[in-house]
Amino acid sequence: MDTNALRWFQQVADGVTVTEVSELEGTTQSGVSRALARLEAEVGTPLLRRTGRTLRMTHAGVAFKRHVDAVMHELDDGLAAVQQLVEPETGTVTLAFQPSLGTWLVPDLVGGFRAAHPGVRFVLQPKRDELVTSLHPRGEIDLELSTLRVGSRAVRWRRLAREPLHLAVPAGHRLADRGRVALAESADQPFIAIRPSSVLRQQCDELCRRAGFTAEIAFECDDLPTIRGFVAAGLGVAIVPAARDSVADPATGSVHLGITDDGAARDIGMSWATERRLLPAAELFRAHVADRTAAGRLLAGPER
Structure with a gap:
């Protein structure tokens, strides 16, 4: 299947109009419509229906989109992994953390890491509910710093301090x-x-x-x-x-x-989803945290 057609189907299913898709993707409206029609022919049933001036998903479209989202997420991860292998000092680390660690541990670890790997970008997400892990096999979070020890085989937890x-x-x-x-x-x-x-x-x-x-x-x-x-x-x-x-x-x-x-x-730990493969940038950061822990510098305050 054409990956462009899958992405355009995702966008239209999420409420973006064909006109907006064509403008965003730099193609014609007719090109987007033909790609969606070919996709429906390959699937064997209509995925979208017109309601007024907008397109809505059919029941088949709703069922299909869940799998499209999962496939495209894996594809994007694969493309990012290749890019990071070609350029190992680039990439993004998505880090969830307990708010009480956000004034000292998180800036210390991220600052020390960025000094050695300035090309790596971080997305920082404070946890809203500390009693529930942010980690999921198909989620966006790479690593989590918290005092919550998750009792699940789906999550690996390592005590840091x-x-x-x-x-x-x-x-x-x-x-x-x-x-x-x-x-x-x-x-x-x-x-x-x-x-x-x-x-x-x-x-x-x-x-x-x-x-x-x-x-x-x-x-x-x-x-x-x-x-x-x-x-x-x-x-x-x-x-x-x-x-x-x-x-x-x-x-x-x-x-x-x-x-x-x-x-x-309280025990401070680092967690990650066992079924989610970490990309190179996240692996680098995990190794950095492990090195700081092994050297006994985690609670020693920021590196000077």
Whole structure:
């Protein structure tokens, strides 16, 4: 089958008019119409029907398009793979990441990689739901950085580091000069917490439960910088990852205390779909992350 006809069928099925397709592809309207007609003849049934001035998919067209989308996705990946083999320092890495890693780990890893491979482009996608992986065999995501360990054969997970969790308290708080505390010592305090759809929130709730109390949630926030700001304003305490050098420095006016309770740390990992072949650029980045991990530099802060 003519791949141009398949692409034009995809576009028309998605609502693009034949006129628009012809303008985008630099061909004639009659050329597009003839290609679609040849495609329908090869399939053996109409795929599109005219409704007024637009073309809509028939039932056969709907069934056919799902497979066309999959085939063209594989074809595009194949073409990209060949291009990257010819030019190994080009390509695109699509990286999903947990937002709490976006102020320090992601810019550190991407910056270090781009210093050695400036021709590689990145598409960065913060995870909206931290409790669900972004990885799928036919998805767009190459790699994912998060604290979610997926229990599925379809996803490979590699632990990169174990990051301590701290109790953030306002400066001048009765625990501020302690250095390290048992979480039960904060049981009577109002807590600032991240939203329930966060992996960190689930871990914080579990730590408090093990310590013998249910935290009184005074405020729920969408991100860690906001939580740290609320703590600095004296509105409560919070369980947060260890503060690190980042684009957005931790808020002043708060103190981070080590937590002595067992399990007061989170595992940071890298994941990828086992059934999705990584293109060379993504393989290069995965190797870069692995090298940083093996050298023990992952939690050491940005490379200078």
